[in-house]
Amino acid sequence: MVEKSVNVTKLIARRTALRIVASTAVFAPAIVSAVAQTKYKIKIINTSSNTVQTIQELVRMLGYFDEFGLDVEVLNVSDGSKVMASLISGEVDACMLSGFGQVVPAIEKGASLKIIAGALLKSNSLMYTSRPDIKSVKDLVGKTIGTGAVGSGLHTLVVALLRKNGIDESKVKFQNAGSGTDVFKAVAAGIVDAGPAQIEFMDQAKRMNIRALPDGAFWEQLPQYSDQGSYTADRTIAGRRDALVKLLAAYGKTYRFVSGPNSRDAYMKARVAALGDKADIPGGEALWGFIQDHQPYALNLALSEPRIAITQDVNLELGSQKNRLPYEKVVDSSIARDAVQLIGGPVNHPG
DSSP states (O other): HHHHHHHHHHHHHHHHHHHHHHHHHHHHHHHHHHHOOOOOEEEEEEOOHHHHHHHHHHHHHTHHHTTTTTTEEEEEEESSHHHHHHHTSSOOOOOOOEETHHHHHHHHTTEEEEEEEOBBOOOEEEEEEEOOOOOOOOGGGTTTEEEETTTSSHHHHHHOOOOOHTTGGGEEEEEOOSHHHHHHHHHHHTTSSEEEEGGHHHHHHHHHTTTEEEEEEHHHHTTTTOOOOEEEEHHHHHHHHHHHHHHHHHHHHHHHHHHHHTOHHHHHHHHHHHHHOOOOOOHHHHHHHHHHHHHOOTTTOOHHHHHHHHHHHHEEEEESSSSSHHHHBBBHHHHHHHHHTTTTTTOOOOO
Protein backbone atom coordinates (compact mmCIF):
# COMPACT_ATOMS: atom_id res chain seq x y z
CA MET A 1 0.00 0.00 0.00
CA VAL A 2 2.83 2.33 0.83
CA GLU A 3 4.50 1.55 -2.53
CA LYS A 4 1.29 2.40 -4.45
CA SER A 5 1.03 5.73 -2.60
CA VAL A 6 4.59 6.59 -3.58
CA ASN A 7 3.88 5.82 -7.28
CA VAL A 8 0.76 7.98 -7.26
CA THR A 9 2.75 10.81 -5.72
CA LYS A 10 5.41 10.47 -8.45
CA LEU A 11 2.74 10.45 -11.18
CA ILE A 12 1.13 13.63 -9.83
CA ALA A 13 4.54 15.30 -9.62
CA ARG A 14 5.36 14.27 -13.19
CA ARG A 15 2.05 15.59 -14.55
CA THR A 16 2.54 18.85 -12.67
CA ALA A 17 6.03 19.21 -14.15
CA LEU A 18 4.69 18.57 -17.66
CA ARG A 19 2.02 21.24 -17.20
CA ILE A 20 4.72 23.70 -16.10
CA VAL A 21 6.90 22.86 -19.10
CA ALA A 22 3.92 23.19 -21.44
CA SER A 23 2.94 26.56 -20.05
CA THR A 24 6.54 27.76 -20.28
CA ALA A 25 6.68 26.65 -23.91
CA VAL A 26 3.59 28.71 -24.66
CA PHE A 27 5.08 31.88 -23.16
CA ALA A 28 8.72 31.29 -24.17
CA PRO A 29 8.45 32.89 -27.66
CA ALA A 30 6.95 36.00 -26.11
CA ILE A 31 9.75 36.16 -23.56
CA VAL A 32 12.44 35.71 -26.21
CA SER A 33 10.73 38.24 -28.44
CA ALA A 34 10.63 40.81 -25.65
CA VAL A 35 14.32 40.30 -24.99
CA ALA A 36 15.17 40.58 -28.69
CA GLN A 37 13.24 43.84 -28.96
CA THR A 38 15.08 45.43 -26.05
CA LYS A 39 17.58 47.81 -27.66
CA TYR A 40 20.08 50.42 -26.58
CA LYS A 41 18.81 53.79 -27.74
CA ILE A 42 21.67 56.08 -28.66
CA LYS A 43 21.92 59.38 -30.51
CA ILE A 44 25.04 60.09 -32.54
CA ILE A 45 26.32 63.05 -34.51
CA ASN A 46 28.58 63.04 -37.56
CA THR A 47 29.73 65.57 -40.10
CA SER A 48 27.88 65.66 -43.41
CA SER A 49 30.34 64.79 -46.16
CA ASN A 50 29.22 62.26 -48.77
CA THR A 51 31.83 59.83 -47.45
CA VAL A 52 30.45 59.99 -43.91
CA GLN A 53 26.83 59.70 -44.96
CA THR A 54 27.59 56.67 -47.12
CA ILE A 55 29.35 54.81 -44.31
CA GLN A 56 26.65 55.54 -41.75
CA GLU A 57 24.00 54.31 -44.20
CA LEU A 58 26.08 51.20 -44.91
CA VAL A 59 26.17 50.33 -41.19
CA ARG A 60 22.38 50.43 -41.14
CA MET A 61 21.89 48.54 -44.41
CA LEU A 62 24.20 45.72 -43.36
CA GLY A 63 22.04 45.23 -40.26
CA TYR A 64 24.85 45.79 -37.78
CA PHE A 65 22.85 48.18 -35.60
CA ASP A 66 20.23 45.46 -35.20
CA GLU A 67 22.86 42.76 -34.71
CA PHE A 68 24.27 44.59 -31.70
CA GLY A 69 20.90 45.61 -30.30
CA LEU A 70 21.08 49.29 -31.12
CA ASP A 71 18.36 51.83 -31.85
CA VAL A 72 20.42 54.63 -33.41
CA GLU A 73 19.39 58.17 -34.26
CA VAL A 74 21.88 60.06 -36.45
CA LEU A 75 22.32 63.81 -36.74
CA ASN A 76 24.56 65.27 -39.46
CA VAL A 77 26.08 68.75 -39.22
CA SER A 78 28.36 70.80 -41.44
CA ASP A 79 31.57 70.82 -39.36
CA GLY A 80 33.33 69.73 -36.19
CA SER A 81 32.53 72.87 -34.20
CA LYS A 82 28.84 71.94 -34.27
CA VAL A 83 29.72 68.39 -33.26
CA MET A 84 31.57 69.70 -30.22
CA ALA A 85 28.73 71.98 -29.16
CA SER A 86 26.21 69.13 -29.33
CA LEU A 87 28.42 66.75 -27.35
CA ILE A 88 29.27 69.23 -24.62
CA SER A 89 25.63 70.27 -24.23
CA GLY A 90 24.51 66.64 -23.91
CA GLU A 91 22.24 66.82 -26.95
CA VAL A 92 23.91 63.71 -28.38
CA ASP A 93 25.75 60.70 -26.97
CA ALA A 94 28.73 60.33 -29.29
CA CYS A 95 30.39 61.33 -32.56
CA MET A 96 31.48 58.44 -34.77
CA LEU A 97 32.96 60.12 -37.86
CA SER A 98 34.56 63.55 -37.65
CA GLY A 99 37.92 65.26 -37.44
CA PHE A 100 39.07 65.50 -33.86
CA GLY A 101 41.69 68.25 -33.93
CA GLN A 102 39.45 70.46 -31.79
CA VAL A 103 38.83 67.80 -29.13
CA VAL A 104 42.25 68.00 -27.47
CA PRO A 105 42.19 71.79 -26.94
CA ALA A 106 38.68 71.44 -25.51
CA ILE A 107 39.92 68.81 -23.05
CA GLU A 108 42.80 71.11 -22.10
CA LYS A 109 40.27 73.85 -21.33
CA GLY A 110 38.29 71.53 -19.05
CA ALA A 111 35.77 69.79 -21.35
CA SER A 112 34.98 66.29 -20.10
CA LEU A 113 35.54 64.47 -23.40
CA LYS A 114 37.49 61.47 -24.62
CA ILE A 115 38.50 60.19 -28.03
CA ILE A 116 37.44 56.53 -28.06
CA ALA A 117 38.43 55.20 -31.50
CA GLY A 118 40.00 55.82 -34.86
CA ALA A 119 37.79 55.91 -37.96
CA LEU A 120 39.15 57.20 -41.28
CA LEU A 121 42.88 57.21 -40.54
CA LYS A 122 44.07 58.38 -43.95
CA SER A 123 42.47 61.41 -45.55
CA ASN A 124 40.78 60.74 -48.88
CA SER A 125 40.96 64.41 -49.86
CA LEU A 126 42.82 66.42 -52.48
CA MET A 127 43.51 70.14 -52.71
CA TYR A 128 41.34 71.48 -55.56
CA THR A 129 41.52 74.81 -57.40
CA SER A 130 40.00 76.46 -60.46
CA ARG A 131 42.70 79.10 -60.74
CA PRO A 132 45.28 78.46 -63.48
CA ASP A 133 47.96 80.38 -61.56
CA ILE A 134 47.83 77.91 -58.65
CA LYS A 135 49.99 75.03 -59.78
CA SER A 136 51.26 73.68 -56.44
CA VAL A 137 50.70 74.03 -52.70
CA LYS A 138 53.37 76.75 -52.54
CA ASP A 139 51.21 78.90 -54.83
CA LEU A 140 48.53 79.08 -52.13
CA VAL A 141 50.35 81.93 -50.38
CA GLY A 142 48.08 84.98 -50.37
CA LYS A 143 45.07 82.95 -51.52
CA THR A 144 41.71 82.18 -49.89
CA ILE A 145 41.32 78.54 -48.84
CA GLY A 146 38.00 76.98 -47.96
CA THR A 147 37.96 74.73 -44.89
CA GLY A 148 35.77 74.06 -41.89
CA ALA A 149 35.79 76.33 -38.84
CA VAL A 150 39.19 77.35 -37.46
CA GLY A 151 40.44 74.47 -35.30
CA SER A 152 38.20 71.88 -36.99
CA GLY A 153 39.64 68.70 -38.44
CA LEU A 154 39.52 70.03 -42.01
CA HIS A 155 41.20 73.28 -41.01
CA THR A 156 44.03 71.60 -39.10
CA LEU A 157 44.55 69.17 -41.98
CA VAL A 158 45.19 72.10 -44.34
CA VAL A 159 47.47 73.79 -41.81
CA ALA A 160 49.53 70.60 -41.58
CA LEU A 161 49.88 70.52 -45.39
CA LEU A 162 50.89 74.18 -45.54
CA ARG A 163 53.49 73.76 -42.81
CA LYS A 164 54.95 70.70 -44.53
CA ASN A 165 55.52 72.94 -47.54
CA GLY A 166 57.12 75.67 -45.44
CA ILE A 167 54.11 78.00 -45.57
CA ASP A 168 53.02 79.92 -42.49
CA GLU A 169 49.24 79.64 -42.28
CA SER A 170 49.03 83.37 -41.53
CA LYS A 171 50.05 83.93 -45.18
CA VAL A 172 46.71 82.56 -46.43
CA LYS A 173 43.10 83.49 -45.72
CA PHE A 174 40.81 80.76 -44.41
CA GLN A 175 37.09 80.79 -45.09
CA ASN A 176 34.67 78.48 -43.30
CA ALA A 177 32.75 76.67 -46.03
CA GLY A 178 31.70 73.61 -43.99
CA SER A 179 32.42 70.00 -44.92
CA GLY A 180 34.63 68.80 -47.77
CA THR A 181 31.52 68.53 -49.97
CA ASP A 182 30.69 72.18 -49.23
CA VAL A 183 34.30 73.22 -49.86
CA PHE A 184 34.22 71.70 -53.35
CA LYS A 185 31.05 73.66 -54.12
CA ALA A 186 32.79 76.84 -52.92
CA VAL A 187 35.78 76.13 -55.18
CA ALA A 188 33.46 75.47 -58.13
CA ALA A 189 31.58 78.72 -57.49
CA GLY A 190 34.79 80.75 -57.21
CA ILE A 191 33.97 81.72 -53.63
CA VAL A 192 37.40 80.44 -52.56
CA ASP A 193 40.62 80.02 -54.52
CA ALA A 194 41.28 76.47 -53.36
CA GLY A 195 40.17 73.93 -50.83
CA PRO A 196 40.30 70.30 -49.71
CA ALA A 197 37.58 67.89 -50.84
CA GLN A 198 37.26 64.16 -51.28
CA ILE A 199 38.65 62.16 -54.20
CA GLU A 200 35.06 61.45 -55.33
CA PHE A 201 34.94 64.89 -56.99
CA MET A 202 37.73 64.14 -59.47
CA ASP A 203 35.31 63.31 -62.29
CA GLN A 204 33.22 66.43 -61.69
CA ALA A 205 36.38 68.52 -61.45
CA LYS A 206 37.48 67.50 -64.96
CA ARG A 207 34.14 68.63 -66.38
CA MET A 208 34.22 71.94 -64.49
CA ASN A 209 37.78 73.04 -65.27
CA ILE A 210 38.85 72.37 -61.69
CA ARG A 211 42.15 70.67 -60.96
CA ALA A 212 43.64 68.74 -58.08
CA LEU A 213 47.12 69.99 -57.22
CA PRO A 214 49.83 67.41 -57.99
CA ASP A 215 51.26 67.77 -54.48
CA GLY A 216 47.84 68.11 -52.85
CA ALA A 217 46.93 64.48 -52.12
CA PHE A 218 46.65 64.53 -48.34
CA TRP A 219 47.05 60.75 -47.91
CA GLU A 220 50.44 60.97 -49.64
CA GLN A 221 51.66 64.21 -48.09
CA LEU A 222 50.43 63.48 -44.54
CA PRO A 223 50.18 59.69 -44.21
CA GLN A 224 50.29 59.74 -40.40
CA TYR A 225 47.75 62.52 -39.94
CA SER A 226 44.43 61.00 -38.88
CA ASP A 227 41.40 62.34 -40.71
CA GLN A 228 38.51 61.15 -38.55
CA GLY A 229 37.90 59.54 -35.20
CA SER A 230 35.14 58.82 -32.69
CA TYR A 231 34.69 60.68 -29.43
CA THR A 232 32.21 61.18 -26.63
CA ALA A 233 31.64 62.78 -23.24
CA ASP A 234 32.99 61.28 -20.02
CA ARG A 235 29.44 61.11 -18.66
CA THR A 236 28.44 58.85 -21.57
CA ILE A 237 31.39 56.55 -20.92
CA ALA A 238 30.42 56.35 -17.26
CA GLY A 239 26.71 55.81 -17.83
CA ARG A 240 26.42 54.11 -21.22
CA ARG A 241 29.62 52.18 -21.74
CA ASP A 242 27.92 48.99 -22.96
CA ALA A 243 26.05 50.94 -25.64
CA LEU A 244 29.28 52.62 -26.78
CA VAL A 245 31.05 49.25 -27.05
CA LYS A 246 28.25 47.87 -29.21
CA LEU A 247 28.16 51.05 -31.31
CA LEU A 248 31.89 50.85 -32.01
CA ALA A 249 31.51 47.16 -32.81
CA ALA A 250 28.88 47.98 -35.45
CA TYR A 251 31.11 50.60 -37.06
CA GLY A 252 34.22 48.45 -36.76
CA LYS A 253 32.50 45.55 -38.49
CA THR A 254 31.47 47.96 -41.27
CA TYR A 255 35.06 49.21 -41.69
CA ARG A 256 36.21 45.61 -42.11
CA PHE A 257 33.45 44.82 -44.58
CA VAL A 258 33.97 47.88 -46.79
CA SER A 259 37.73 47.30 -46.84
CA GLY A 260 37.18 43.92 -48.50
CA PRO A 261 36.90 43.28 -52.25
CA ASN A 262 33.29 42.05 -52.15
CA SER A 263 31.83 45.27 -50.76
CA ARG A 264 31.44 47.31 -53.96
CA ASP A 265 27.74 46.69 -54.65
CA ALA A 266 26.70 47.28 -51.06
CA TYR A 267 28.79 50.45 -50.87
CA MET A 268 27.26 51.86 -54.04
CA LYS A 269 23.75 50.95 -52.87
CA ALA A 270 24.37 52.71 -49.55
CA ARG A 271 25.68 55.77 -51.37
CA VAL A 272 22.51 56.01 -53.46
CA ALA A 273 20.32 55.55 -50.38
CA ALA A 274 22.23 58.22 -48.48
CA LEU A 275 22.68 60.82 -51.22
CA GLY A 276 19.86 60.25 -53.67
CA ASP A 277 20.35 62.29 -56.85
CA LYS A 278 23.82 63.39 -55.71
CA ALA A 279 25.11 59.83 -55.74
CA ASP A 280 27.04 59.87 -59.04
CA ILE A 281 28.53 56.54 -60.03
CA PRO A 282 32.07 57.79 -60.88
CA GLY A 283 32.36 59.47 -57.48
CA GLY A 284 31.31 56.34 -55.65
CA GLU A 285 33.67 54.20 -57.71
CA ALA A 286 36.54 56.58 -56.90
CA LEU A 287 35.87 56.42 -53.17
CA TRP A 288 35.45 52.65 -53.11
CA GLY A 289 38.63 52.25 -55.15
CA PHE A 290 40.49 54.48 -52.72
CA ILE A 291 39.35 52.27 -49.83
CA GLN A 292 40.57 49.15 -51.62
CA ASP A 293 43.93 50.67 -52.59
CA HIS A 294 44.81 52.51 -49.37
CA GLN A 295 42.89 50.68 -46.62
CA PRO A 296 42.22 53.92 -44.73
CA TYR A 297 39.75 52.73 -42.09
CA ALA A 298 40.74 51.72 -38.57
CA LEU A 299 40.02 47.99 -38.75
CA ASN A 300 41.05 47.62 -35.10
CA LEU A 301 39.40 50.91 -34.08
CA ALA A 302 42.74 52.01 -32.68
CA LEU A 303 44.13 55.52 -32.56
CA SER A 304 47.80 55.22 -31.63
CA GLU A 305 49.88 57.56 -29.48
CA PRO A 306 51.94 58.79 -32.49
CA ARG A 307 48.76 59.79 -34.31
CA ILE A 308 47.49 61.73 -31.31
CA ALA A 309 50.94 63.32 -30.97
CA ILE A 310 50.80 64.61 -34.57
CA THR A 311 47.41 66.19 -33.95
CA GLN A 312 48.77 67.87 -30.82
CA ASP A 313 51.82 69.11 -32.75
CA VAL A 314 49.58 70.99 -35.17
CA ASN A 315 47.42 72.37 -32.35
CA LEU A 316 50.49 73.61 -30.46
CA GLU A 317 51.85 75.30 -33.57
CA LEU A 318 48.46 76.92 -34.20
CA GLY A 319 48.25 78.10 -30.61
CA SER A 320 44.86 76.46 -30.09
CA GLN A 321 46.52 74.21 -27.52
CA LYS A 322 49.05 75.51 -24.97
CA ASN A 323 50.35 72.32 -23.38
CA ARG A 324 50.88 68.77 -24.60
CA LEU A 325 48.49 66.40 -22.84
CA PRO A 326 49.24 62.78 -21.86
CA TYR A 327 47.69 60.20 -24.17
CA GLU A 328 45.56 58.80 -21.31
CA LYS A 329 44.08 62.24 -20.68
CA VAL A 330 42.86 62.40 -24.28
CA VAL A 331 42.03 58.79 -25.23
CA ASP A 332 40.05 55.98 -23.60
CA SER A 333 41.13 53.00 -25.69
CA SER A 334 39.39 50.36 -23.54
CA ILE A 335 36.03 50.77 -25.27
CA ALA A 336 37.53 50.09 -28.70
CA ARG A 337 39.41 47.06 -27.37
CA ASP A 338 36.19 45.56 -26.02
CA ALA A 339 34.37 46.33 -29.28
CA VAL A 340 37.06 44.57 -31.32
CA GLN A 341 36.56 41.43 -29.25
CA LEU A 342 32.89 41.45 -30.27
CA ILE A 343 33.83 41.39 -33.97
CA GLY A 344 36.41 38.62 -33.85
CA GLY A 345 39.49 40.20 -32.33
CA PRO A 346 42.35 42.22 -33.83
CA VAL A 347 43.46 41.85 -37.44
CA ASN A 348 46.76 42.78 -39.07
CA HIS A 349 46.48 46.37 -40.18
CA PRO A 350 49.09 49.12 -40.54
CA GLY A 351 46.85 51.80 -38.98
